Amino acid sequence: MTLLDVRDLAVRYDTPHGVSQALDGASLTVAAGELVAVVGESGSGKSTLGMAALGLLPASAQRLTGDLLVDGESVFGLDPPRLxxxxxxxxxxxLQDAAGSLDPTRRVGRQLAEHLDRPGRADVLSRLEQVRLPDVERxxxxxxxxxxGGMAQRVAIAIALARSPGLLVADEPTAALDTEIKHDVLRLLADSCRERGTALLVLTHDLTGIAAYCTRLVVMYGGRVVETGPPDDVLERPRHPYTRGLLHAVPGQETVGGTLRSIAGSPPVLTGPSAGCAFAPRCEFRVDRCDARRPEPSADAARVLCHRDGELDAVVTLDEVPEVSR
Ligand SMILES: Nc1ncnc2c1ncn2[C@@H]1O[C@H](COP(=O)(O)OP(=O)(O)OP(=O)(O)O)[C@@H](O)[C@H]1O
Structure with missing residues (x-):
């Protein structure tokens, strides 16, 4: 059953400093219980997509076209009480800053209790145990x-999951944590969502860190979803040139004596809809039609947004895509 249905959504921010087109026709569906990672460089529109899914876009954000449905209902059509x-x-x-999302003046047990249907001490302690915290009384x-930081993030996860939501959005949930505990927190998020049947949407820069914990990877660029699929397919057989570039740019994938290749150029800061493929200026496979027309998604489940999808394997052998350790 489709839980989240993002249909060709375009959102822009109007600020005193100018206009920024954060989503430029983004499409994505998430089924109940799916564990989805949305990856892309800074500015690709991940947070805007996540906040739109929660009905939390700021007043400066304007929906231009498209829609976003949760449980079949448009979040843009709901009045404030229903939202x-x-x-x-x-x-x-x-959020990334778990401690910052908690009230600094109140004990965490009380804060968690407010989100529980049966807010007794036993339930609070059991919820803290469920997020694998030691010494839960303390x-x-x-x-x-x-x-x-790691303990605060676990408390934040317990609060977010207190009512077993249908969808949990986690925006860079491990970016502020030490490397050793990042994987523990990602595993906890994925396991907790799986146990409850909650769908998870993790927004992250960290393509390979998240891959082991999700059932689907979604790659965003320039405010659009440019490729999606099971992690193994995307990592082993990336089809969009941007996904291939992201994999080449993963630290630790350098060959001995070689250098870490990053994607040349910078992500676009769009001020309006992109006329062609937003990745074209950085793409080594660019041809004239890439600048002239917006790519439409391929008809298969990967929905690859590339004019040259299907042509590129003749140009690049897949051996050139580095193997990613997961
Ligand atoms: N509140 C805002 N006001 C104005 N512009 C914004 C706002 N939030 C995001 N933007 C702009 O929208 C574009 C997409 O940003 P967004 O934060 O959605 O992307 P992101 O992929 O989540 O990036 P990051 O990983 O850096 O958070 C960027 O150009 C950004 O500057």
Missing amino acids: RRLRRTRLGLV VARSYPHQLS
Whole structure:
């Protein structure tokens, strides 16, 4: 069953400093219980997509075209009370700065209790145990500043999952954590969502870190979804030149005596809809039609947005795509 249905969504921000087209016709569906990672460089539109899914776009954001449906209903069509109810009952959010998302003046046990249907002490402690926190009595009595970053993130996950939402959006949930605990937190997020049947949308720069924990990878560029598929397919047989570039740019994939190749150029800052393929200026396979027309998604499940999809394997052998350790 489709839980989240993003249909050709275009969103732009109007600010005193100018206009920024954050989403330029993004399309994506997420089924109930799916674990989806949305990857892409800074500015590709991941956070805007995530906030739109939660009905949390700021006032400066304007929907130009398209729609976003949760449980079959457009979040843009809901009045504020119904949107609040949808958020409270069906949606959850975990941010990068977990400690910052907690109230610094109140003990974490009390904060968690507010989100529980049966807010007793036993339930609070059991929820803290479920997110694999040690010494839960002490944690429940603590103020946020008394917890490490990893512990605060686990509390934030317990709060976000308290009502077993249909969809949990996690925006760079491990970016502020030490490398050793990043994987533990990602595993916890994925396991907790799987146990509850909650769909997970993780927004991240870290393509390979997340791959082991999700059932689908979604690659964004220039405010559009340019490729999607099971992690093994995307990592082993990337089809979009941007995905291939991202994999070449993964640290640790350099060959001995070779150099780490990054994608030349910078991601676009769009001020309006892209006339052609937004990746064309950085693409080594660019031809005239790439600048002239917007690519439409391929008809298969990967929905690759590339004019040259299907032609490129003759140009690049897949041996050139580095193997990614997961
Ligand atoms: N509140 C805002 N006001 C104005 N412009 C914004 C706002 N939020 C995002 N943008 C712009 O929209 C574009 C997409 O940003 P967005 O944060 O959605 O991408 P992202 O992929 O999540 O990037 P990052 O990983 O850096 O958060 C960028 O050009 C960004 O500067």
